[in-house]
Amino acid sequence: MPTDHEVTAHEREITEAVSLCLPSGRLNPAAIGWSRRPLHHTELRGWGRAKRWEYWGVMTPTHVIGLTVASLDYAAQHQVWVLDRATGEEVDHVAVVPFARGAVLPASLGLGPASATARGLEITLTEGDSRTLLRARTERVTVDLLSMPDVGHESLGVVVPWSGRRFQYTVKDVARPVTGTLVVDGVAHDVPDGASWAVLDHGRGRWPYSMRWNWGAGSGRVDGAVVGVQVGGRWTDGTGSTENALLLDGRLHKNSDELVWEYDRSDWLAPWRVHDAGRERVDLEFTPFHERASRMNLGVVAGETHQCFGTWAGWMTADDGERVRVDGVEGWAEEARNRW
Numbered sequence: 001m002p003t004d005h006e007v008t009a010h011e012r013e014i015t016e017a018v019s020l021c022l023p024s025g026r027l028n029p030a031a032i033g034w035s036r037r038p039l040h041h042t043e044l045r046g047w048g049r050a051k052r053w054e055y056w057g058v059m060t061p062t063h064v065i066g067l068t069v070a071s072l073d074y075a076a077q078h079q080v081w082v083l084d085r086a087t088g089e090e091v092d093h094v095a096v097v098p099f100a101r102g103a104v105l106p107a108s109l110g111l112g113p114a115s116a117t118a119r120g121l122e123i124t125l126t127e128g129d130s131r132t133l134l135r136a137r138t139e140r141v142t143v144d145l146l147s148m149p150d151v152g153h154e155s156l157g158v159v160v161p162w163s164g165r166r167f168q169y170t171v172k173d174v175a176r177p178v179t180g181t182l183v184v185d186g187v188a189h190d191v192p193d194g195a196s197w198a199v200l201d202h203g204r205g206r207w208p209y210s211m212r213w214n215w216g217a218g219s220g221r222v223d224g225a226v227v228g229v230q231v232g233g234r235w236t237d238g239t240g241s242t243e244n245a246l247l248l249d250g251r252l253h254k255n256s257d258e259l260v261w262e263y264d265r266s267d268w269l270a271p272w273r274v275h276d277a278g279r280e281r282v283d284l285e286f287t288p289f290h291e292r293a294s295r296m297n298l299g300v301v302a303g304e305t306h307q308c309f310g311t312w313a314g315w316m317t318a319d320d321g322e323r324v325r326v327d328g329v330e331g332w333a334e335e336a337r338n339r340w
Contacts, residue, residue, distance in 0.1 A: 218331030
């Protein structure tokens, strides 16, 4: 059963615009830290080891939707994935494209749409005016969604520095209201406002060849408040950065602990536990209802991901020390191992 030791990082809040890279392409030391809104200019110079992606996860009362536009330089991997929560049926369309042909990703978040065109698949993710249009089409699925967070909604931006040449900028934006329509095999399904939530994972960076990570996210209402859960681990260990935060009514409460992840790799649907070592600031339990397993081996590029969807319970600590319950918040917890 995987576990991690606890380390408390000392992180700096970024409050002004900053470039992720120096003119040489190396990491800009002034960019290391976290922010409440996207402030990093993330243009990556050169080719090779650069990873750029947009992943949107959407949970509705009836379905779960995953949209991915990703460029790994020597290949692109795009995906439209839908789960019917009542039947457990998955509809999955993956396109792997050599040399990332047909992938368009802006240098920085908000500077333009991200899109993918591949055989049998089209995805367009358009940012603008504090709203995002999520559109996708495959032979069996059509997605047409609008995510518009409330004024003042904050997101977590983090720079993870492995070295001057290997680093990652990520934005995790949880608890975003979403509405629209999902069509599967000709049947339209409403994505109702107030009961459906979107989460963004935006990434730009230069990665080591082999890496594994944990990620957990959740969105919902608890006792009338909008609550977002964002937790991660493994890939940030020892870097001085973490991607852990509580979102409460749009306000981000940063947590700088390296969290302990406990789960059973022989039974992915058993409860997961995520907490700090002393259970003083974070104490969460995640109960899955569905496992999405994916494996890819293209030689140079290979990966295995177990993403479990379910319900969070427990609490996280706000900036003032209040323990905020997250009971009933829906989302996912995952383990990923990649060679890329």
